[in-house]
Amino acid sequence: MFGGAILAGNNQKEIDKRRTFAIISHPDAGKTTLTEKLLLYGGAIALAGSVKGKKTAKHAVSDWMEIEKQRGISVTSSVMQFQYDGYCINILDTPGHQDFSEDTYRTLMAADSAVMVIDASKGVEAQTRKLFKVCMLRHIPVFTFINKMDREAKDSFDLLADIETELGIETCPINWPIGSGKEFKGVYDRIRKEIISFTPGSGQREVEATSIDLADAGLDALIGADKRGKLVEEIELLDGASHEFDMELVRAGQLSPVFFGSALTNFGVEPFLKEFLRMTTSPLPRETDSGTIDPFSPYFTAFVFKIQANMNKAHRDRVAFMRICSGKFEKGMDVYHVQENKRMRLSQPQQLMAQDRSIVDEAYAGDIISVFDPGVFSIGDTICEAGMEPIAFQGIPTFAPEHFARLRQVDTLKRKQFIKGTTQIAQEGAIQIFQEPGKGMEEVIVGVVGVLQFDVLEHRLNNEYNIDIRLEGLPYQYIRWIENEEIDLSSLQLTSDTKIIQDLKGNHLLLFTNEWNITWAVDHNKELRLSESGR
Ligand code: GDP
Numbered sequence: 001m002f003g004g005a006i007l008a009g010n011n012q013k014e015i016d017k018r019r020t021f022a023i024i025s026h027p028d029a030g031k032t033t034l035t036e037k038l039l040l041y042g043g044a045i046a047l048a049g050s051v052k053g054k055k056t057a058k059h060a061v062s063d064w065m066e067i068e069k070q071r072g073i074s075v076t077s078s079v080m081q082f083q084y085d086g087y088c089i090n091i092l093d094t095p096g097h098q099d100f101s102e103d104t105y106r107t108l109m110a111a112d113s114a115v116m117v118i119d120a121s122k123g124v125e126a127q128t129r130k131l132f133k134v135c136m137l138r139h140i141p142v143f144t145f146i147n148k149m150d151r152e153a154k155d156s157f158d159l160l161a162d163i164e165t166e167l168g169i170e171t172c173p174i175n176w177p178i179g180s181g182k183e184f185k186g187v188y189d190r191i192r193k194e195i196i197s198f199t200p201g202s203g204q205r206e207v208e209a210t211s212i213d214l215a216d217a218g219l220d221a222l223i224g225a226d227k228r229g230k231l232v233e234e235i236e237l238l239d240g241a242s243h244e245f246d247m248e249l250v251r252a253g254q255l256s257p258v259f260f261g262s263a264l265t266n267f268g269v270e271p272f273l274k275e276f277l278r279m280t281t282s283p284l285p286r287e288t289d290s291g292t293i294d295p296f297s298p299y300f301t302a303f304v305f306k307i308q309a310n311m312n313k314a315h316r317d318r319v320a321f322m323r324i325c326s327g328k329f330e331k332g333m334d335v336y337h338v339q340e341n342k343r344m345r346l347s348q349p350q351q352l353m354a355q356d357r358s359i360v361d362e363a364y365a366g367d368i369i370s371v372f373d374p375g376v377f378s379i380g381d382t383i384c385e386a387g388m389e390p391i392a393f394q395g396i397p398t399f400a401p402e403h404f405a406r407l408r409q410v411d412t413l414k415r416k417q418f419i420k421g422t423t424q425i426a427q428e429g430a431i432q433i434f435q436e437p438g439k440g441m442e443e444v445i446v447g448v449v450g451v452l453q454f455d456v457l458e459h460r461l462n463n464e465y466n467i468d469i470r471l472e473g474l475p476y477q478y479i480r481w482i483e484n485e486e487i488d489l490s491s492l493q494l495t496s497d498t499k500i501i502q503d504l505k506g507n508h509l510l511l512f513t514n515e516w517n518i519t520w521a522v523d524h525n526k527e528l529r530l531s532e533s534g535r
Pocket of ligand 1: 147
């Protein structure tokens with residue numbers, strides 16, 4: 001599209017050096033520690049431990065909301081930019097707590113690749129599985145960092161098998177560990193055919209790499225005779241049986257390069273970063289309603305993937321985060337908000353560096369900027385350069401909530417306030433609200449992806465809208481949209497604990513307490529068609 005025009009050379013270079021990725025993991029696998037180490041290499045922060053001062057007085061750069069401070073966890077996702085080795089890196093931060101939210105999923109919509117951190121003593125865990133599923137939805141490359149090798153780990157082959165069977169992606173180890181825990185000696189780099197030795201307690205950034213043939217008897221001195229025997233055997237097995245490295249499969253999200261290391265002791269982090277940056281892509285083209293848009297297009301385009309309310313309590317502000325998909329953004333430029341059909345100027349465009357938020361003068365495809373939102377943006381909206389033929393990016397899917405509660409206001413005189421508060425918070429995409437047929441908006445069912453969102457909702461309704469509410473947990477776990485709306489709802493055969501509800505667009509849905517009931521409903525209503533995501 002756009003007659004194949006592309007940006008001028010310098011701008012092209014800027015885009016070409018960008019790498020925008022998210023780090024995903026189950027809580028405690030080491031995402032924060034790895035992020036810290038990566039930022040250190042970029043010189044973005046002077047001191048480890050300042051990404052998220054979970055247990056210290058320091059608060060993370062991404063901890064804006066009061067509730068986050070109180071709990072010492074990160075509820076929302078932000079982005080950190082730093083330069084390393086000629087690359088401009090944007091790390092999208094995703095909440096690490098198990099009460100993560102839809103924001104986590106949406107953030108993955110803005111990434112071009114993902115790094116999946118796995119605890120070597122645990123393997124694939126529940127939240128890894130969920131986040132991985134979203135990566136697969138987008139077919140983005142997923143790189144695996146198997147962390148905590150300085151602790152007793154599961155068998156390395158078992159870990160690979162776990163990833164392959166649990167997640168359904170092929171794996172290709174780029175390096176291979178030599179022992180684990182107290183016996184951890186380092187890794188063997190399969191590409192360079194080098195042993196990178198681990199020295200406990202050193203925490204050195206510079207690693208000691210010894211280029212050596214596995215048949216060389218000098219290996220005995222390096223890692224011990226028994227370890228050498230095992231390593232030689234395992235590498236032979238890998239060379240014969242594991243998937244060969246294939247960049248195309250990696251880029252298509254079908255093959256995950258695997259790295260072993262230890263973020264805490266800083267072992268294997270930099271070699272991983274170097275290899276990762278080489279293998280991952282610069283900003284990818286994106287689909288729009290009028291075809292694919294190239295990141296190198298001369299026109300600025302972006303989409304909103306996250307809206308954050310009240311980052312500054314004194315101002316009651318709302319901030320929209322957008323991912324730039326093509327071209328170059330310049331401060332003060334005129335843009336066009338496609339969904340609202342309005343020309344506008346983006347006010348207070350900001351970019352997050354590791355520590356600070358600063359006003360951006362220019363930003364490129366691959367970057368994330370945040371702008372002041374006077375309440376006009378919605379998740380998934382497209383912004384493009386004024387003057388170009390408007391386009392719209394494919395929307396961000398609605399992810400199925402997994403926790404439900406009935407929400408009532410305590411003071412019925414504040415009806416208007418209550419409806420305003422709940423609908424605004426729903427618009428921002430922090431919660432989803434549903435109605436029971438025949439009931440008004442004074443009592444709604446709230447659905448969330450992570451249970452912490454209930455606390456956030458209560459806190460915000462109290463603080464921002466001055467309303468007291470009552471939340472009553474409901475036993476539902478699964479939600480399905482009814483695809484064939486013409487179906488006669490009153491004739492549906494459902495188990496007594498299945499509930500019919502409506503979303504705000506008037507679509508009908510079913511709430512189930514367990515998977516068995518979904519199967520039951522499908523088996524007993526031949527004409528019923530259900531879908532897992534909303535329209
Ligand atoms: P997150 O919840 O995934 O962000 O995990 P954190 O980075 O906060 O790490 C959870 C815990 O594991 C912390 O106590 C870390 O110090 C520890 N940890 C992280 N990486 C390693 C590692 O490589 N080795 C060991 N032994 N501990 C680690």
